[in-house]
Amino acid sequence: MTFSICVRESYTDETGDEQTRYGVAVTTRLAGVGTLCPFASESGAVATQSLVNVDLGRKGIEYLDDGLAVGDALDALLNADDGRAERQLHGVGAEGEFAFSGEECRPWYGDIVGDNYTVAGNLLTGGDVVEAVAETYEEGAAEDPDDPDSDPETPLAERLVDALAAGHELGGDKREDLHVQSAALLVRSTEDREMTPYYDDLRVDATETPIEDLRETYELAAEGYEMAMERYEEAYADDEAAGE
Template identity: 40%
Template sequence: MASRFLAVGSAVPAVDAVAGAIATQSMANLAYRPQGLTLLRTGTAAADVVAGLTAADPLRAERQLGVVGADGDGATYTGDGCLDWAGGTTGDGFAIQGNILAGPAVVEAMRTAYLAAAGPLAHRLLAALRAGDEAGGDRRGRQSAALLVASPGAGYGGLSDIAVDLRVDDHPDPVPELARLLDLHHLYFDRPDPDALLDLTGDLATEVADRLARLGHTGADALADWAGIENFEERLVPGRIDPLVLGQLRAATEET
């Protein structure tokens, strides 16, 4: 999501790693978020969630809502009191909507980019957001953007379902800044590729130990100590080293 609105990520989204996701927009009704997720968890279809939430809301004319369930088409709603341009589009597994946009081309650009994108969901969502931004985005200007992705057990330490939760709350160009944060998220929190890991033996083990010593870390736990301080603990594998971590260690000791 992106908007000329402070901290848009604090108001718009809610997600359940299994059941689906909600976006409440325009005059956002934050009660839609827990209520909608509860309905999705019972197996209620996305379109029926939209119908149920808006039917019970006396201010529905000013609301905008997007819902995606565990499968099937997403659903979108735009009240006739939303500020122009306002509207949305849906398809298999997605719902896109916006208000006070530069025009319908914003939503269509997002749809095209999302369908054309490949890779992890976070990257496909970001591709859509970038396309909408480049097509004009919020006609009032730019202020904030956010990205929220859930997957079972994908959170920090495997102890939550929140895979990505990034927010740019107040920035002159928030979507590119969000992309920068996503790159950092991958660096710090992605699990290493097992096929890329290097064995900590021979010359490589000697090099790593030497570089760690130059940074003040010695002993059997030297790598873990340094990695914990630098926030690379999610990339640690006993007896091996992630090439990305090795690259960061080498960079840290270039002038040490």
């Protein structure tokens, strides 16, 4: 019913410190996917789908926050889950990637594990959907194609929308008789920022055009964030200093 992507990116913040950000984005031909599938923290990103078990996402992030490796955390949860044959679960942690697709998921289903990212989907029109998501993310992941550690100027949230759009254009979820769709994205970072960008946590809960609506929501949220920072950045800084 779904396809999704989880990513991990390293970057240098404005003060020269090394940071890590995690992102997850998902879309499906059902309403409210943002309440069920995507999970992220400053320790990792996880997506739970197919026959959804929300606890796999919630506990998966808790385990990553406790310092477990993503493979150990998610594999342990699946081993304790009687419904694992119908689950899809994938994600990234501080080190490593993990993806699982149970043998009873509905075709087409499958997953891709790449460097610093995972993609998975089920009930899709074909494997080219997840391939397009992966390829589009890879193309936008580095500002300098010859330097994979270079940091793109385009925010991760926007690039996650681009990745979903690529899969959607190739057919995405094959259940064309279901016109109500949804999409969501979530980005978290180890960086201590004065204000988290509004566009790092977005959901479109019920629409016939999920990717278009998610992109429009992102653009408006980005515009609002820029306006707020331009007008009130000094006030935010003063509030932070007063709380020290």
